[in-house]
Amino acid sequence: GQSLEQPSEVTAVEGAIVQINCTYQTSGFYGLSWYQQHDGGAPTFLSYNALDGLEETGRFSSFLSRSDSYGYLLLQELQMKDSASYFCAVHQGGKLIFGQGTELSVKP
Amino acid sequence: EAGVAQSPRYKIIEKRQSVAFWCNPISGHATLYWYQQILGQGPKLLIQFQNNGVVDDSQLPKDRFSAERLKGVDSTLKIQPAKLEDSAVYLCASSFVVAGGPGNEQFFGPGTRLTVL
Numbered sequence: 001g002q003s004l005e006q007p008s009e010v011t012a013v014e015g016a017i018v019q020i021n022c023t024y025q026t027s028g029f030y031g032l033s034w035y036q037q038h039d040g041g042a043p044t045f046l047s048y049n050a051l052d053g054l055e056e057t058g059r060f061s062s063f064l065s066r067s068d069s070y071g072y073l074l075l076q077e078l079q080m081k082d083s084a085s086y087f088c089a090v091h092q093g094g095k096l097i098f099g100q101g102t103e104l105s106v107k108p
Numbered sequence: 109e110a111g112v113a114q115s116p117r118y119k120i121i122e123k124r125q126s127v128a129f130w131c132n133p134i135s136g137h138a139t140l141y142w143y144q145q146i147l148g149q150g151p152k153l154l155i156q157f158q159n160n161g162v163v164d165d166s167q168l169p170k171d172r173f174s175a176e177r178l179k180g181v182d183s184t185l186k187i188q189p190a191k192l193e194d195s196a197v198y199l200c201a202s203s204f205v206v207a208g209g210p211g212n213e214q215f216f217g218p219g220t221r222l223t224v225l
Contacts, residue, residue, distance in 0.1 A: 033213075042199065042216035043151065087150050094139070095164055096214060098150030
């Protein structure tokens with residue numbers, strides 16, 4: 001079967017850096033994506049890692065280690081608008097399997 | 109470009125009633141997905157279409173759920189009869205390609221929030 005684990009909640013202050021970890025167990029692994037979902041909104045794509053290493057997109061970076069079945073999302077210079085749920089998702093063949101999500105609360 | 113459209117946005121029904129959701133994907137996107145998202149959980153894939161063919165429906169409760177994508181564009185998801193545990197947000201997503209590469213970014217619609225009483 002497959003499973004993904006990520007922390008359920010993270011709290012940080014404005015301007016800080018936060019890292020959200022994701023570990024996974026799956027067969028047929030193609031890559032790891034991260035999605036952001038604001039309360040009542042639709043999930044939106046943030047990043048994708050197919051190979052080991054760090055991908056940077058503005059204030060957000062994502063890392064993957066295939067040998068450790070581990071990845072993380074790094075959010076820098078946190079802003080209040082970053083308060084949302086963040087999901088890691090494994091690409092298995094042509095489909096996505098989502099984790100349970102991490103609720104990030106950014107405090108002033 | 110227009111995003112993924114879904115309707116209705118909200119629906120309240122009683123258990124054992126029927127309900128249908130509609131999705132119009134982004135123009136040119138061959139792959140369409142229906143997800144169920146229960147409060148506090150991640151989206152769970154119900155069914156995936158490639159054009160008008162089903163690629164994966166392994167997690168679709170086929171005794172009560174059905175979906176179709178006629179002409180490879182719009183799609184409908186139906187629940188008949190509904191149960192209390194079907195209360196969730198039903199998300200439709202589309203993507204340009206199927207393969208697990210950067211082009212497989214999925215674009216989600218706003219979802220339909222279903223409440224079964």
